Amino acid sequence: MKIGVLALQGDFAEHITxxxxxxxxxxxxxxxxxxxxxxxxxxxxxxxxxxxxxxxxFGLYExxxxxxxxxxVWGTCAGAIFLSKDARRPQPLLGVMDxxxxxxxxxxxxxxxxxxxxxxxxxxxxxxxxxxxxxxxRAPLIESVSGDxxxxxxxxxxxxxxxxxxxxxxxxxxxELTDDDRFHRYFVHIAANT
Amino acid sequence: xxxxxxxxxxxxxxxxxxxxGGVIMDVVTPEQAKIAEDAGAVAxxxxxxxxxxxxxxxxxARMSDxxxxxxxxxxxxxxxxxKCRIGHFVEAQILEAIGVxxxxxxxxxxxxxxxxxxxxHEFKVPFVCGCxxxxxxxxxxxxxxAMIRTKGEAGTGDVxxxxxxxxxxxxxxxxxxxxxxxxxxxxAKEIGAPYALVKEVRGLGRLPVVxxxxxxxxxxxxxxxxxxxxxxxxxxxxxxxxxxxxxxRAAAIVKAVTHYRDPEILAEIxxxxxxxxxxxxxxxxxxxxxxxxxxx
Numbered sequence: 001m002k003i004g005v006l007a008l009q010g011d012f013a014e015h016i017t018x019x020x021x022x023x024x025x026x027x028x029x030x031x032x033x034x035x036x037x038x039x040x041x042x043x044x045x046x047x048x049x050x051x052x053x054x055x056x057x058f059g060l061y062e063x064x065x066x067x068x069x070x071x072x073v074w075g076t077c078a079g080a081i082f083l084s085k086d087a088r089r090p091q092p093l094l095g096v097m098d099x100x101x102x103x104x105x106x107x108x109x110x111x112x113x114x115x116x117x118x119x120x121x122x123x124x125x126x127x128x129x130x131x132x133x134x135x136x137x138r139a140p141l142i143e144s145v146s147g148d149x150x151x152x153x154x155x156x157x158x159x160x161x162x163x164x165x166x167x168x169x170x171x172x173x174x175x176e177l178t179d180d181d182r183f184h185r186y187f188v189h190i191a192a193n194t
Numbered sequence: 195x196x197x198x199x200x201x202x203x204x205x206x207x208x209x210x211x212x213x214x215g216g217v218i219m220d221v222v223t224p225e226q227a228k229i230a231e232d233a234g235a236v237a238x239x240x241x242x243x244x245x246x247x248x249x250x251x252x253x254x255a256r257m258s259d260x261x262x263x264x265x266x267x268x269x270x271x272x273x274x275x276x277k278c279r280i281g282h283f284v285e286a287q288i289l290e291a292i293g294v295x296x297x298x299x300x301x302x303x304x305x306x307x308x309x310x311x312x313x314x315h316e317f318k319v320p321f322v323c324g325c326x327x328x329x330x331x332x333x334x335x336x337x338x339x340a341m342i343r344t345k346g347e348a349g350t351g352d353v354x355x356x357x358x359x360x361x362x363x364x365x366x367x368x369x370x371x372x373x374x375x376x377x378x379x380x381x382a383k384e385i386g387a388p389y390a391l392v393k394e395v396r397g398l399g400r401l402p403v404v405x406x407x408x409x410x411x412x413x414x415x416x417x418x419x420x421x422x423x424x425x426x427x428x429x430x431x432x433x434x435x436x437x438x439x440x441x442x443r444a445a446a447i448v449k450a451v452t453h454y455r456d457p458e459i460l461a462e463i464x465x466x467x468x469x470x471x472x473x474x475x476x477x478x479x480x481x482x483x484x485x486x487x488x489x490x
Contacts, residue, residue, distance in 0.1 A: 010214060047212065
């Protein structure tokens with residue numbers, strides 16, 4: 001099992017640390033040829049406009065779209081925006097997931113927050129299914145899911161903060177910033193079955 | 195389900211983690227902010243004057259007009275930072291009230307307090323502070339800074355001081371890692387740093403917060419140099435909008451921070467950028483004109 005982390009900008013090192021603790025080989029992806037031989041890809045948190053621009057400048061769009069058709073891909077925060085079909089403003093997106101996101105949906109940085117979530121899907125890697133402590137930083141909201149995409153987690157008021165579409169995963173929050181590795185294990189589980 | 199917690203150390207430091215591998219650019223108008231965002235900046239620093247102009251014009255440099263900062267916040271979707279004077283906690287309160295995403299308690303402005311920095315723990319908005327060495331970095335983190343940057347020598351376009359400060363911080367961390375436990379207390383006393391943070395840094399092998407380079411970065415090569423030395427990202431102040439072709443230079447510096455270890459890509463993106471900012475040689479600058487010495 002070998003997972004790449006898109007290392008154009010953002011907290012890719014944090015994802016690599018969690019993957020390596022799980023015993024998964026993890027590599028940085030900056031150019032199209034770095035995708036060769038990978039079983040999955042994580043697109044980290046960062047600024048989605050920066051990541052989108054760098055992906056365009058270095059010819060990563062088509063290679064990433066091709067990769068996402070056949071392999072597991074997970075976007076956290078900016079990564080989730082990047083995977084979406086629609087971010088409600090013109091900016092470069094991969095458009096591989098049938099989700100619409102709203103950027104900075106909770107306000108500015110002073111509104112960033114932490115909260116416990118109940119995520120039924122994590123039963124696959126944790127039979128006890130304890131609450132999941134999630135960190136939201138200038139986070140996007142998954143405004144709606146369509147087609148084959150389904151909601152994985154919601155806030156108390158029902159707003160969607162995690163979604164899955166087959167082997168594609170999107171979270172508004174940052175599992176890489178906590179010591180809880182269940183989301184990474186869940187992604188590795190998806191990658192192993194794709 | 196539990197209640198939402200805001201303004202935790204985790205979310206304050208976390209935003210800086212999202213800026214890693216990125217470039218934060220000084221801008222003085224909403225139009226410049228847009229150019230910076232389009233070039234791939236991860237955040238902008240909203241200012242009335244860039245450091246090179248503060249240097250040239252002299253006088254007291256204060257927090258920018260909130261109206262200007264608000265206009266810049268309206269112009270872009272990326273985070274907006276703004277500077278307050280060292281120790282001027284009311285300027286910081288005002289910046290928090292208008293909703294900036296990060297406050298830079300900055301030596302580039304004229305200090306308001308010659309002894310004390312702001313108690314940054316009291317604020318919901320996170321702070322970034324400058325440093326020249328490990329002791330100074332850990333004092334600022336002790337006061338609540340959620341992100342650190344080198345001071346360098348702002349507004350000069352001369353990278354030498356940023357290199358000196360980055361080598362100092364990163365070199366001291368490497369020495370600390372090899373230090374036996376019984377030497378830590380005396381070391382903490384010598385560098386004027388909180389003991390608990392000294393111990394934490396020794397365990398982590400890095401600062402507990404994100405560490406950027408700032409002060410004098412003017413070219414893609416400068417930015418990549420700082421990244422290879424081991425910082426997490428760069429601030430570019432006067433270097434972009436005081437150059438001949440800001441949009442082109444800004445985009446090149448963004449690419450250089452991503453591909454900092456790839457000389458072929460660095461060579462390609464360094465071509466035809468137009469005139470860099472003129473710059474001032476720091477080694478021939480009188481001590482009284484240096485601003486890195488501000489802060490305690």
